[in-house]
Amino acid sequence: MVIHMTECKEIIQVDHVNLWYGDSLALRDVTIGMPDRQVTALIGPSGCGKSTLIRCLNRMNDLVDTCRIQGTVNFHSKNIYASDVDPVDIRRKIGMVFQRPNPFPKSIYENVSYGPRVHGIKERKQLDAIVEKSLKRAALWDEVKDRLHDSAMGLSGGQQQRLCIARTLAVEPEVILMDEPCSALDPIATAKIENLIEELKTEYCVVIVTHNMQQASRVSDYTGFMYMGELAEFGTTRQIFEAPRETLTENYITGRFG
Amino acid sequence: MADKFHDEILNLKCDVVNMARFGRTMLNDSMIALQLQDLEMARGVKGRKVTLQEQHDSLEDRIFTMIALYQPVARDLRTLVCSLMIVQSSERIGRYGKDIANATRHLADTDTTGNFISIPHMSELVVGMIDDATLAYEQENLNTIEDMSKRDDVVDSLRTSIFRECLTYMMEDPRTITRCTHYVMISRFLERSGDHACKMAEKIHYMVTGERTEIK
Numbered sequence: 001m002v003i004h005m006t007e008c009k010e011i012i013q014v015d016h017v018n019l020w021y022g023d024s025l026a027l028r029d030v031t032i033g034m035p036d037r038q039v040t041a042l043i044g045p046s047g048c049g050k051s052t053l054i055r056c057l058n059r060m061n062d063l064v065d066t067c068r069i070q071g072t073v074n075f076h077s078k079n080i081y082a083s084d085v086d087p088v089d090i091r092r093k094i095g096m097v098f099q100r101p102n103p104f105p106k107s108i109y110e111n112v113s114y115g116p117r118v119h120g121i122k123e124r125k126q127l128d129a130i131v132e133k134s135l136k137r138a139a140l141w142d143e144v145k146d147r148l149h150d151s152a153m154g155l156s157g158g159q160q161q162r163l164c165i166a167r168t169l170a171v172e173p174e175v176i177l178m179d180e181p182c183s184a185l186d187p188i189a190t191a192k193i194e195n196l197i198e199e200l201k202t203e204y205c206v207v208i209v210t211h212n213m214q215q216a217s218r219v220s221d222y223t224g225f226m227y228m229g230e231l232a233e234f235g236t237t238r239q240i241f242e243a244p245r246e247t248l249t250e251n252y253i254t255g256r257f258g
Numbered sequence: 259m260a261d262k263f264h265d266e267i268l269n270l271k272c273d274v275v276n277m278a279r280f281g282r283t284m285l286n287d288s289m290i291a292l293q294l295q296d297l298e299m300a301r302g303v304k305g306r307k308v309t310l311q312e313q314h315d316s317l318e319d320r321i322f323t324m325i326a327l328y329q330p331v332a333r334d335l336r337t338l339v340c341s342l343m344i345v346q347s348s349e350r351i352g353r354y355g356k357d358i359a360n361a362t363r364h365l366a367d368t369d370t371t372g373n374f375i376s377i378p379h380m381s382e383l384v385v386g387m388i389d390d391a392t393l394a395y396e397q398e399n400l401n402t403i404e405d406m407s408k409r410d411d412v413v414d415s416l417r418t419s420i421f422r423e424c425l426t427y428m429m430e431d432p433r434t435i436t437r438c439t440h441y442v443m444i445s446r447f448l449e450r451s452g453d454h455a456c457k458m459a460e461k462i463h464y465m466v467t468g469e470r471t472e473i474k
């Protein structure tokens with residue numbers, strides 16, 4: 001299966017982005033597009049800027065004082081760094097799931113309903129419906145439907161991670177960013193998340209950072225290989241893992257590095 | 259871990275090359291035995307079938323294990339896929355050698371020894387194709403397999419002409435039917451071996467460039 005870039009609409013376009021933490025340049029002239037309803041994976045050695053790049057996509061880097069960004073990140077062709085854009089609104093539309101599951105120390109129900117409530121939904125029935133729908137989409141409903149009011153901290157790691165995904169889905173985002181979502185999970189929980197990603201991409205644009213080459217090749221449609229703050233190669237996942245163009249990419253994915 | 263894997267690939271490649279030469283030599287020796295009417299030598303070729311099978315099984319097993327253990331990608335994966343293909347083709351080629359060695363027995367008691375039409379020429383071409391494919395694999399260099407498709411065309415047309423020639427002999431003199439039927443079969447085995455050389459060349463091309471190509 002070969003998909004050409006031109007066939008897919010890019011929902012996010014990163015254009016000539018440079019990013020500094022203080023004086024040190026962490027992203028160097030990065031240009032990359034994330035097609036809608038596809039999974040884009042970012043791979044590369046530790047410290048190459050994967051998390052920095054994925055955090056650029058929903059302005060999470062705003063939270064770092066020393067961080068300075070140049071260039072544009074367009075979401076539906078509008079620069080999310082424009083002065084009239086509300087970062088909170090961006091983070092609702094472009095949700096993020098982190099490496100370590102981080103549920104609030106509250107009930108499962110409250111974890112999922114928190115976002116919608118913050119966004120002004122008060123009616124119980126409506127919240128119930130959102131909670132059920134989100135948990136179903138996150139493939140967690142069957143496991144928790146009888147204990148929605150138990151503490152989320154009592155869930156297993158894999159369940160907690162799916163709860164975090166449900167929490168992200170509850171506010172109806174268009175893009176889901178995942179920074180190493182499986183690295184704290186066992187193989188069974190990992191497989192569940194991978195299956196879920198497959199499901200999610202029918203409705204969302206998914207961007208995933210992973211250190212696991214096999215995972216990137218299993219779940220993604222496109223892969224970007226980053227190296228020292230640059231996007232060294234971008235292509236269909238098939239092409240990157242079957243016949244990469246750059247020697248750097250080849251050496252990295254075949255484990256001939258350093 | 260990665261370095262151990264890459265050492266293993268290098269070792270595997272050496273062993274695959276050895277097996278490819280083993281299969282090729284079975285084919286080549288069977289043709290020598292046929293031309294010399296040397297039944298002893300033909301029996302020797304037949305006896306190598308067991309070793310051939312053992313090499314095939316153990317190399318195949320090693321490749322599967324390497325894929326399972328290391329989940330290779332990119333050139334590593336392409337190299338293993340190509341190696342597997344060469345192992346399988348070499349086994350087929352060796353077995354064609356055994357089949358030709360079997361036929362030697364039937365051709366030895368005819369008094370028209372020596373008349374092999376263009377079979378020896380055909381076998382030279384085919385063995386040359388196998389040698390060049392093996393070399394290309396060993397050195398990961400496509401130079402020797404560039405004209406594979408043209409060479410295969412020549413082999414194909416030889417097979418057709420051998421077939422037509424045999425038909426005329428058989429019509430002229432029914433006593434030649436047994437011998438000519440064997441000739442037709444042998445030319446078929448050689449043509450199949452040439453096809454295997456082409457298949458090998460396709461996979462070597464893929465291994466080296468990452469692009470698929472079809473020969474002929």
Ligand SMILES: Nc1ncnc2c1ncn2[C@@H]1O[C@H](COP(=O)(O)OP(=O)(O)OP(=O)(O)O)[C@@H](O)[C@H]1O
Binds near residue numbers: 044
């Ligand atoms: N908050 C920060 N303040 C200062 N420097 C940072 C900050 N976050 C990241 N960096 C630096 O930016 C560079 C890129 O880091 P980043 O976390 O994006 O890498 P990564 O590719 O995600 O690595 P890993 O695979 O280890 O998660 C690194 O040199 C890192 O030290």
Ligand SMILES: [Mg+2]
Binds near residue numbers: 052
């Ligand atoms: Mg990171």
